[in-house]
Amino acid sequence: MDNLKAPRAPKHWDQRFLVIASHFAGWSKDPSTKVGAVAVRNRRILAQGYNGLPAGVHDSDARLKIRETRLEMTVHAEMNCVAMAAQNGVSLVGATMYVWPLMTCSRCASMLIQAGINKVVVPDYVEPQRWQDSFNVARTMFIEAGVSVSRIPMNGPINPMEDSVNDGWNESIA
């Protein structure tokens, strides 16, 4: 019966949703970078996304291997999340966007601001140098637009069996 047991989940809500975002990241066919995003409000998931080519556009291995083509056609996880919400008629105003494993790029940041997202949560992983400029532009825009950005330790206390609230990084436990 062991195989019927649900996997252990982190106790911290921000970690839980980042784990879910990481799950969606795994669905990406992108050979170089797999990103997942989940929009959440009041601990309920409103929409999700992962990076990939638009629906119906052929995402053949041959096409995905050509970096220029891939970058031109790829819809980022955050944008797919916003698009899914739009398709379903769901407002993201006041929602939190969980993105794994990278910080939001400048293009997605502008979209998230326009969609009404008011908080972005990412893991505190080391950021690749080549995207640093874009991440910095994103941070500048988020600060000016009043969108908070939290970097959450994923190797921190993840003890699902422990009932006491763990300290130190529980600022967003409501």
Ligand SMILES: [Zn+2]
């Ligand atoms: Zn992006």
